[in-house]
Amino acid sequence: MTTETVHSLAHIRAAFFDMDGVIYVGSRPLPGVQELLDYLDATGRRWMLVTNNAALTSQQFSDKVASMGLRVPAERILGSAEATASWLRHQIEKGWPKGKVIVNGQEGLRSALTNAGFELTNDPFDAAYAVSGANFSLTYNDLANVTLAIRNGARFIGTNSDRTYPTERGQVPGAGAILALFTAATDREPIVIGKPNAPMFEEAMRRLGVTPEETLMVGDRYETDIVGALKLGMTTVGVLTGIDSRSTFATQSAPPHLILDGLPELLTLLRRADAEVS
């Protein structure tokens, strides 16, 4: 870790946090979350929790963290379902054709799309867009309908490319594994919204009104959280409370700017950086 990076933390205006492995693990909140969020508020910084999980709405995520004793309003949480719906709405405002959406996904994704003004359809030949996320009650009919829609020319969009989803039994197929099936059946590659792709980060920055240069991204997974943020020019922090180890972060050709045990260490560094420039 360089002194220069620590010093530059003083100039950060916004922070994005991944959720699982950064804010909580399972249903257990990680240490120091509320203290850090309160400090960001107190120093006039903006923040948002940004997750590839497309199963829940922002309100459902807010309720989930509230049950852990954390105060996070729904508008401070961006999941890939809502990011996908917002992003698609903006593409249409910028000139993509209007049309119905066929969805493979759960309630979180369906309601995000309808809340963003989209009409959903189950008819593969009536869909301008085919949107796919994780779906724990997936049927062959869902697979067939979305495949037919894409083959019929619907634009193919994925919420995220996480190939597996962690459960108590182990890793089960995630949204990315389902996208791979559609690609195999259609020879088409999806536009993917979630981290490490840019649309998710761009949507979060648009909501907070900040640029990558003044934004910090905190994540536990190099391949998603850190890769995407580095590509956009954000300052990055890898924390060791989730998936990746110190050596996984440190041995990358472009490692995160800081590798920290967790959020309490980040709060300490931020306070130190702020004290140095004041």
Ligand SMILES: [Mg+2]
């Ligand atoms: Mg994570």
